[in-house]
Amino acid sequence: MKNSVSEFKEKVFAVVKKIPRGSVLTYKEVARRAGKPRASRAVGAVLRTNFNSEIPCHRVIRSDGTLGGYNRGASEKIRRLKSEGYKIV
DNA sequence: CATTTGACGCCAA
DNA sequence: TTTGGCGCCAAAT
Numbered sequence: 001m002k003n004s005v006s007e008f009k010e011k012v013f014a015v016v017k018k019i020p021r022g023s024v025l026t027y028k029e030v031a032r033r034a035g036k037p038r039a040s041r042a043v044g045a046v047l048r049t050n051f052n053s054e055i056p057c058h059r060v061i062r063s064d065g066t067l068g069g070y071n072r073g074a075s076e077k078i079r080r081l082k083s084e085g086y087k088i089v
Numbered sequence: 090c091a092t093t094t095g096a097c098g099c100c101a102a
Numbered sequence: 103t104t105t106g107g108c109g110c111c112a113a114a115t
Contacts (some may be wrong), residue, residue, distance in 0.1 A: 036111070039111045
């Protein structure tokens with residue numbers, strides 16, 4: 001059974017959960033791994049509705065190198081990325 | 090079921 | 103280089 005819930009959502013979660021510490025992926029990259037290379041917006045839509053702490057959604061940033069948004073406080077996202085060695089352009 | 094919204098991405102001016 | 107506009111997709115209303 002693959003479509004109990006939106007498969008795209010599940011894939012996004014799986015991909016984001018697999019991001020190793022110290023690395024970050026762009027929305028486009030995540031969307032690409034989820035099977036829809038053009039669904040960068042949908043990735044954000046899904047992550048936004050997701051409040052699961054198991055999902056390191058702070059490791060997902062925009063292709064421009066900017067952070068984008070965060071549902072738990074932008075400062076928290078910045079802080080975590082800095083903690084992983086990432087610096088904002 | 091249809092419309093709107095939005096944590097995006099890329100191109101043109 | 104910066105700003106504006108268009109396209110794509112899923113979730114929310």
